[in-house]
Amino acid sequence: MIDLFMPAFIAVVIIFGLIKKVPVFDTFINGAQEGFKTLYSLAPTLVGLIVAVNMLKASGATDLICNAVSPISESLGFPKEIVPMVLLRPISGGGSTALLTGIYKECGPDSFAGLVASVLAGSTETTFYAIAVYFSSVKIKKIRHTLVAALAADFTAAIMAVITVKLLLF
Numbered sequence: 001m002i003d004l005f006m007p008a009f010i011a012v013v014i015i016f017g018l019i020k021k022v023p024v025f026d027t028f029i030n031g032a033q034e035g036f037k038t039l040y041s042l043a044p045t046l047v048g049l050i051v052a053v054n055m056l057k058a059s060g061a062t063d064l065i066c067n068a069v070s071p072i073s074e075s076l077g078f079p080k081e082i083v084p085m086v087l088l089r090p091i092s093g094g095g096s097t098a099l100l101t102g103i104y105k106e107c108g109p110d111s112f113a114g115l116v117a118s119v120l121a122g123s124t125e126t127t128f129y130a131i132a133v134y135f136s137s138v139k140i141k142k143i144r145h146t147l148v149a150a151l152a153a154d155f156t157a158a159i160m161a162v163i164t165v166k167l168l169l170f
Contacts, residue, residue, distance in 0.1 A: 038137060045136040049129060053092045062088060077162055079113035081106065085120060086158045090127035090151060097121070115169055119161035124154045 017024040056062050066084045073083050081103050089096040100117050107113040127150040131143055 041139075042133055042136055045132045049132050053095065056091070057095070077166070078158070079107075079116060079162075081113040082117050082120060082158075085117055086154075089120065089124045090154050091129075093126040093129065096126075112165060112170055115165045116161050119164055120158055123157040123161060125150065127151060127154055 014024055017027070062084065065087055069087070070080050070083050073086075074080055078086070085096050085099040085103065088099060100121050103113055103117045109115075109118070127147070131146060131150065135141075135143055135146075
């Protein structure tokens with residue numbers, strides 16, 4: 001049944017377009033062209049972001065920052081296993097998902113660290129990626145207070161993930 005959903009949805013859209021006398025194929029082609037234009041304008045920003053993330057990882061800067069922050073985070077009740085994820089999540093969704101999988105393997109998905117990491121993964125955003133994509137797509141160059149507010153939201157989500165898991169599950 002679920003396999004038929006997308007073909008049925010496409011058929012409904014085409015039929016609706018024909019009923020409304022919309023040139024369906026031409027509209028599709030125009031939309032695809034606009035999509036390629038958007039992709040073309042976003043590509044330099046995405047390439048720069050990917051290069052920067054890989055440079056941070058390869059240089060060992062993320063490990064250095066994690067080691068410096070770990071004593072403070074542990075004193076605040078953060079499991080040491082989630083510190084790299086808290087720091088990497090705003091930068092790289094794929095990297096933080098890899099760390100999440102590592103936490104599951106190392107500590108278990110039902111452990112305190114695993115549960116906190118799960119809540120963190122669901123309640124934070126890849127801030128730098130989102131800002132890069134959304135702001136560059138509308139050609140905004142000054143991000144003003146967006147970055148500070150978004151990072152504050154990510155930090156708040158990390159704190160609330162720990163508190164929520166402690167209060168509700170442990």
